[in-house]
Amino acid sequence: VSATTYAWLVLAFPLAGSLICAFGFRLLPGRTPGWIATGAIALAFLNSIGALVMLLDEPSDAQQLTSSLWDYASAAGLDIQLGILVDPLSVFMCLVVSGVSMLIHLYSVSYLTSDEGYARYFSYLNFFVFSMLLLVLAGNFVLLIVGWAFVGFASYALISFWYRRHTATTAGMKAFVINVVGDVGLVLAALFVFRELGTFDFVEAFDAAPETFTTNEGVIVAICLLILVGAFAKSAQLPLHTWLPDAMEGPTPVSALIHAATMVTAGVYLIARTHPLFELAPTAADIAALIGLATLIFAATVALVVTDLKRIIAYSTISQIGYMVVGVSIGAYAAGLFHLMTHAFFKALLFMAAGSVIGAMAGRQDIDRMSGWRRALPFTSLLLIIGALALAAAPGMSGWFSKDEILDFATERGGFYLIFTVGGYLAAFLTAFYAFRIGFRVVSGEPCEEARELEAGHLAHAEPENPLTGEREDTGVGFPGPEHHIAERDRPMWIAMAILGFLSIVAGLVQIPGVDAVIEHFLEPTFEDSPLYALHPSTGEAWMGLGIGGLISIAGIALAYWCYVANPGVTLRWRDRAGALYGFLAHKWYWDELLDAVVYRPVLAAGRFANDVLERFVVNGLVSGTVGVVRGVGAVVRGAQSGFVRAYALLLVAGFAGLGLYFLIVSS
Amino acid sequence: MDVSWYLVLSALLFAVGAGGVLVRRSPLVILLCLELMLNAGNLALIAFARANGNEDGHVFALVVMVVAACEVVVGLGLIVAMFRRRLPLNVDDLRGLRG
Numbered sequence: 001v002s003a004t005t006y007a008w009l010v011l012a013f014p015l016a017g018s019l020i021c022a023f024g025f026r027l028l029p030g031r032t033p034g035w036i037a038t039g040a041i042a043l044a045f046l047n048s049i050g051a052l053v054m055l056l057d058e059p060s061d062a063q064q065l066t067s068s069l070w071d072y073a074s075a076a077g078l079d080i081q082l083g084i085l086v087d088p089l090s091v092f093m094c095l096v097v098s099g100v101s102m103l104i105h106l107y108s109v110s111y112l113t114s115d116e117g118y119a120r121y122f123s124y125l126n127f128f129v130f131s132m133l134l135l136v137l138a139g140n141f142v143l144l145i146v147g148w149a150f151v152g153f154a155s156y157a158l159i160s161f162w163y164r165r166h167t168a169t170t171a172g173m174k175a176f177v178i179n180v181v182g183d184v185g186l187v188l189a190a191l192f193v194f195r196e197l198g199t200f201d202f203v204e205a206f207d208a209a210p211e212t213f214t215t216n217e218g219v220i221v222a223i224c225l226l227i228l229v230g231a232f233a234k235s236a237q238l239p240l241h242t243w244l245p246d247a248m249e250g251p252t253p254v255s256a257l258i259h260a261a262t263m264v265t266a267g268v269y270l271i272a273r274t275h276p277l278f279e280l281a282p283t284a285a286d287i288a289a290l291i292g293l294a295t296l297i298f299a300a301t302v303a304l305v306v307t308d309l310k311r312i313i314a315y316s317t318i319s320q321i322g323y324m325v326v327g328v329s330i331g332a333y334a335a336g337l338f339h340l341m342t343h344a345f346f347k348a349l350l351f352m353a354a355g356s357v358i359g360a361m362a363g364r365q366d367i368d369r370m371s372g373w374r375r376a377l378p379f380t381s382l383l384l385i386i387g388a389l390a391l392a393a394a395p396g397m398s399g400w401f402s403k404d405e406i407l408d409f410a411t412e413r414g415g416f417y418l419i420f421t422v423g424g425y426l427a428a429f430l431t432a433f434y435a436f437r438i439g440f441r442v443v444s445g446e447p448c449e450e451a452r453e454l455e456a457g458h459l460a461h462a463e464p465e466n467p468l469t470g471e472r473e474d475t476g477v478g479f480p481g482p483e484h485h486i487a488e489r490d491r492p493m494w495i496a497m498a499i500l501g502f503l504s505i506v507a508g509l510v511q512i513p514g515v516d517a518v519i520e521h522f523l524e525p526t527f528e529d530s531p532l533y534a535l536h537p538s539t540g541e542a543w544m545g546l547g548i549g550g551l552i553s554i555a556g557i558a559l560a561y562w563c564y565v566a567n568p569g570v571t572l573r574w575r576d577r578a579g580a581l582y583g584f585l586a587h588k589w590y591w592d593e594l595l596d597a598v599v600y601r602p603v604l605a606a607g608r609f610a611n612d613v614l615e616r617f618v619v620n621g622l623v624s625g626t627v628g629v630v631r632g633v634g635a636v637v638r639g640a641q642s643g644f645v646r647a648y649a650l651l652l653v654a655g656f657a658g659l660g661l662y663f664l665i666v667s668s
Numbered sequence: 669m670d671v672s673w674y675l676v677l678s679a680l681l682f683a684v685g686a687g688g689v690l691v692r693r694s695p696l697v698i699l700l701c702l703e704l705m706l707n708a709g710n711l712a713l714i715a716f717a718r719a720n721g722n723e724d725g726h727v728f729a730l731v732v733m734v735v736a737a738c739e740v741v742v743g744l745g746l747i748v749a750m751f752r753r754r755l756p757l758n759v760d761d762l763r764g765l766r767g
Binding site for chain 2: 643644645649650
């Protein structure tokens with residue numbers, strides 16, 4: 001069995017699982033849909049491993065396999081195939097996506113047990129995994145766009161999963177609209193590529209690009225900027241990030257899978273995939289890196305003040321994706337993708353732990369109401385702290401190795417790129433602080449009411465309410481059903497979190513400077529044409545970077561300890577003293593308001609103008625003018641219709657006679 | 669005999685028919701005049717067929733006869749229907765199509 005056959009099977013199982021759950025939802029009892037969906041993803045994961053094994057058997061210069069099922073379109077000069085590209089990058093992404101998805105499916109089996117839309121949920125979730133795998137396996141721009149749009153739809157469907165909660169449906173629409181902005185950019189980029197290079201195929205396009213374009217030519221920069229529009233919309237980078245915090249309206253496992261671990265990293269994948277184009281357009285790559293830097297600092301500052309547990313983690317996701325975007329844009333491809341992997345582990349873990357805490361809080365998400373869960377939820381607390389340590393890049397954790405590798409690379413490139421090192425370390429300090437703002441506030445302190453109840457053995461149940469607005473809701477909408485599930489009492493949740501916790505600790509060991517570089521060697525065939533891939537910080541410099549990163553992380557954690565454990569309440573005094581800054585951060589730098597003023601209101605005003613002026617006077621005027629002309633002409637012509645049949649006959653005879661005379665005269 | 673004699677007769681018959689259609693008011697007579705015009709045409713066709721020595725004109729004449737027969741069926745049917753509804757049998761009084 002070849003690697004491409006395995007890759008097709010990777011796609012087939014989630015699609016089959018989605019269809020089975022969708023069509024069999026009346027027949028499948030209890031948790032069956034969940035187990036079917038989880039099994040489908042597990043099979044996809046096994047096939048990803050199969051593809052990996054077969055790919056490693058190939059010599060490293062032949063690790064780019066393509067396969068096509070049939071032609072989409074084959075016309076003059078146009079040849080679009082339903083083709084996949086199996087190379088180290090796509091196999092790497094398949095492994096991360098299907099592996100993390102499998103664990104999150106497992107978690108969902110318990111977490112959504114009492115939800116009315118159980119089968120629907122798993123059908124959507126499997127469809128999402130299928131789309132994401134299609135995206136990463138696509139061998140040409142057309143199939144990439146298909147997968148790209150599919151994940152956008154899956155994201156919309158799952159954000160709006162509780163469709164009777166109006167905040168969820170509007171958040172879904174917002175996500176979809178912003179993603180469509182990105183789709184437009186990506187489609188235009190693909191059309192530009194086709195116009196310039198005459199092909200949609202990745203391998204052919206990337207081979208032809210260096211001969212067609214000179215470095216920093218206008219066209220290639222335009223192509224890369226259009227690709228970036230797509231990547232930034234999907235990966236929630238400035239200024240297209242506003243949908244991601246709102247996307248937390250979906251169920252918590254969805255936030256873990258789609259809006260933290262996999263879909264939002266599609267932009268990072270896209271930049272890595274199209275790196276031959278970006279290396280021809282260093283200007284576009286630098287712009288991407290600068291936007292990534294701005295995003296990662298911006299999101300880290302907002303995460304300092306948000307109080308909704310899931311939204312803090314969402315801003316942290318935006319910030320961490322900023323690191324990845326910086327990484328793949330400055331040429332640290334292996335480091336960026338390494339961070340993508342470790343982030344998938346620890347961020348999924350954080351969301352799962354958050355889901356468990358939210359379950360114990362009976363659906364409430366405000367961290368101001370949470371405290372002292374360490375005795376009531378020992379397992380969840382432990383894994384929350386592990387996730388926070390990995391996010392804070394504490395020494396030895398996976399996030400430490402991956403994040404600092406990106407920053408070391410920026411240092412190695414030197415010059416202009418040093419701003420990424422400095423900015424990255426600054427944000428790393430904030431990251432460590434807000435990671436333990438979550439950690440300490442949830443875990444330590446006096447147990448809150450719900451925690452005391454749980455210590456006595458009663459899991460809190462409250463009237464279902466919208467965590468954002470506090471509105472009352474009917475059960476079966478909002479928070480997953482009338483029963484609440486916590487990791488301590490549900491084995492599938494427990495297992496999924498334990499595996500991710502283990503991976504969050506040890507995943508960094510695959511890429512220790514001076515010891516091993518598994519990911520870098522594995523990905524080398526994809527990036528071998530890149531001159532930047534050979535650039536490495538020396539082992540000593542890399543360890544120095546890790547040392548600085550570790551110190552910054554410990555400093556951030558220590559500050560968080562001082563603020564939230566040693567001197568609780570000190571942050572409230574700071575907030576009162578720096579009210580203006582706090583307001584600025586609490587309003588998320590007024591991005592929503594800015595987009596509202598710059599995009600939404602002008603469009604609305606244009607619509608009103610079109611309705612009041614264009615429609616009323618121009619369009620209506622044209623229509624009624626035409627009507628008037630037709631009516632006037634009709635009034636004149638009507639006179640000829642006298643109703644005298646003999647008059648008609650006379651006209652006919654006279655007409656023919658006239659014609660006959662005319663032809664006689666002409667012919668003679 | 670020269671073909672022009674036949675054509676003159678045909679033209680005279682056609683003129684009589686056309687004049688009848690234009691002048692008379694009774695639908696029945698108008699129908700008769702139409703038949704006269706059609707047969708004038710037939711006469712011309714047959715005359716030309718004979719002059720040219722082939723059968724094409726005969727074929728057309730036969731087709732015209734078929735059409736004429738159909739037309740009479742419809743026309744007479746209309747006239748009978750008008751009579752039964754006690755409508756005036758005068759085309760100048762039937763002005764329902766005035767614009």
